[in-house]
Amino acid sequence: MGCCIRRGWTGVVCNMSENGLHYRFIVPGDDFARAGTASGAVKKTLKQLGIAPETVRKFSISLYEGEINMVIHAGGGEIDVYIDDEQVSAVLVDHGPGIPDVGLAMQEGWSTASEQVRGLGFGAGMGLPNMKKYSDELEIDSVVGTGTTVTITVRLA
Ligand SMILES: Nc1ncnc2c1ncn2[C@@H]1O[C@H](COP(=O)(O)OP(=O)(O)OP(=O)(O)O)[C@@H](O)[C@H]1O
Ligand SMILES: [Mg+2]
Numbered sequence: 001m002g003c004c005i006r007r008g009w010t011g012v013v014c015n016m017s018e019n020g021l022h023y024r025f026i027v028p029g030d031d032f033a034r035a036g037t038a039s040g041a042v043k044k045t046l047k048q049l050g051i052a053p054e055t056v057r058k059f060s061i062s063l064y065e066g067e068i069n070m071v072i073h074a075g076g077g078e079i080d081v082y083i084d085d086e087q088v089s090a091v092l093v094d095h096g097p098g099i100p101d102v103g104l105a106m107q108e109g110w111s112t113a114s115e116q117v118r119g120l121g122f123g124a125g126m127g128l129p130n131m132k133k134y135s136d137e138l139e140i141d142s143v144v145g146t147g148t149t150v151t152i153t154v155r156l157a
Helices: 037-048 053-073 115-119 127-134
Strands: 013-017 020-028 076-083 087-094 137-143 147-155
Touching: 020 037, 020 053, 037 053, 037 076, 053 076, 053 087, 053 127, 053 147, 127 137, 127 147
Parallel strands: none
Antiparallel strands: 013 020, 020 076, 076 087, 087 147, 137 147
């Protein structure tokens, strides 16, 4: 059984199989007005599926931070979200500048955000630490000059 839904600018595609649900989002870079649309849509879907509020909260926070990082630091990218009986996970792929020192980037307060971006309320250097805090597994695979792949997993309560 399969379904394919396209909803507005995010280009949501939904696939349904025995393995669960799969959603894909295209995230435009540097579009601050729409940043957070993908994670917002996922949050709504998880709630509708009856997933425990704490799980929804943890995953939504992590995904939001990852999405915003794509918008601000990487010129956008793609997000795949997978939902099954055991866990919710997201794979965020961008082709931005990459992260030269992931250990450093993970430290609270460390940020390369511009003054302009800070003026919009971003750039506290708390996104990655919060993603670590709120996910059960966080994987960051980054190659300078090529891009970054972030995988977030939250197990169902
Ligand atoms: N997808 C990415 N591509 C390139 N660099 C990134 C990416 N995600 C994070 N970074 C780098 O890691 C740093 C720390 O990221 P983090 O999300 O913790 O903080 P921030 O985005 O700067 O601020 P905040 O998330 O608090 O608004 C960023 O400033 C940036 O240099
Ligand atoms: Mg951030």
